Amino acid sequence: MSLATPPAPGAAPPRPACSLTSPSASNDNAESPFGAFEQGGLHEVKPHAYRDTPAALGFALSVIAEAMQTRREGLVLWCLTQTAMREWGRPYGPGLLRAGLDPSRFLIVETRTAEEAAWALKEGLKSGALIAGLAQTDVKTHLIARRLGLAAQAARTPCLLLSSHGTAGVPGTLTRWRIATEGSAHVPFDRSAPGTACWRLSLERCRGTAPGRDFRVESPHEPGGLRVAPPSSDRTAEAGESALKDYTAAG
Numbered sequence: 001m002s003l004a005t006p007p008a009p010g011a012a013p014p015r016p017a018c019s020l021t022s023p024s025a026s027n028d029n030a031e032s033p034f035g036a037f038e039q040g041g042l043h044e045v046k047p048h049a050y051r052d053t054p055a056a057l058g059f060a061l062s063v064i065a066e067a068m069q070t071r072r073e074g075l076v077l078w079c080l081t082q083t084a085m086r087e088w089g090r091p092y093g094p095g096l097l098r099a100g101l102d103p104s105r106f107l108i109v110e111t112r113t114a115e116e117a118a119w120a121l122k123e124g125l126k127s128g129a130l131i132a133g134l135a136q137t138d139v140k141t142h143l144i145a146r147r148l149g150l151a152a153q154a155a156r157t158p159c160l161l162l163s164s165h166g167t168a169g170v171p172g173t174l175t176r177w178r179i180a181t182e183g184s185a186h187v188p189f190d191r192s193a194p195g196t197a198c199w200r201l202s203l204e205r206c207r208g209t210a211p212g213r214d215f216r217v218e219s220p221h222e223p224g225g226l227r228v229a230p231p232s233s234d235r236t237a238e239a240g241e242s243a244l245k246d247y248t249a250a251g
Contacts, residue, residue, distance in 0.1 A: 065100040078135075175205055177203060
């Protein structure tokens with residue numbers, strides 16, 4: 001999955017619009033959230049509840065991991081405030097590696113205030129050197145949100161904004177998603193083992209497209225496999241068939 005293509009020198013930014021059709025989908029008419037995240041602009045990711053904040057961050061990082069698999073060059077700018085660090089911790093290199101993310105491709109900026117985080121993110125987007133931006137902060141004013149959106153659009157770079165669950169939606173975003181933790185399919189032969197990470201995505205805003213769609217998305221343990229999950233019963237059966245094949249091959 002490719003998130004963005006760098007603009008040609010002097011090229012005007014494309015007309016801001018949103019599509020839920022992913023270029024990587026085998027069915028051209030199939031809708032998925034990946035088509036939206038591949039577009040340059042400001043994408044707000046909000047946890048459904050306070051306890052879903054780590055899940056929302058995990059999903060945002062999974063989207064970025066997909067981009068790193070496709071684009072071997074370019075950096076990710078991750079801006080977070082001291083408040084976010086105290087609440088959820090700092091980025092951890094071994095954990096990023098486990099999630100399929102190369103820590104050497106991250107520029108991590110820690111700031112005292114939300115305004116400083118937004119400023120650093122905007123300047124990074126304007127550099128044209130990023131494959132994606134990520135911010136753990138709340139945007140305080142419409143003007144800041146507009147500047148971030150315009151910078152991301154001009155650079156044709158997706159910018160993921162992880163905001164608090166209880167705050168109002170940021171104006172002017174290309175998309176806004178509400179993220180909740182979703183139960184994963186059981187692992188055959190060991191029902192106590194953790195399954196793949198799974199999220200429920202609710203579309204609250206998509207410029208030019210009606211909101212209200214829901215998706216179940218899962219990320220297998222190996223990078224490069226972020227996908228829309230089938231219904232729960234189908235996922236259980238699918239997991240069983242896959243594990244049985246692996247078990248037979250190993251035997």
